[in-house]
Amino acid sequence: MPAEPLSAHDVEAGLRELPGWQLQGDRITRTYRLPSHFAAAGLTVHVAQIQEELNHHSDLTLGYNTVALAVHTHDAGGAVTRKDLTLAARVEAVAAGHGAK
Ligand SMILES: C[C@H](O)[C@H](O)[C@H]1CNC2=NC(N)=NC(=O)C2=N1
Secondary structure, rough: OOOOOOHHHHHHHHHHHOOOOEOOOOOOEEEEEEEOOHHHHHHHHHHHHHHHHHHHEEEEOOOOOOEEEOOEHHHHHOEEEEEHHHHHHHHHHHHHOOOOO
């Protein structure tokens, strides 16, 4: 079933439950800071695993000690959908375990 675009109100409500996530343009975004490059690489792999499980993929960027995500739903014309908020929540649930701030 195609994901439906969320209203601006629903996006804002969803982001209130996701500390550090924000709406930038037509994507929700978050940059995590990690204690080391290796920890950042580990979180990147973990996020990739979650994304494959959900079949929903962010633009995922590994920096020196950062992991940045930017996501919207291509199948919804680039709008933010529930799938994006679900991915964000799944990443939030594991990030601290990698030492992410
Ligand atoms: C065919 C495959 O199911 C689709 O292309 C999936 C893959 N990952 C995706 N990721 C995102 N962000 N949006 C999508 O619409 C999407 N669709």
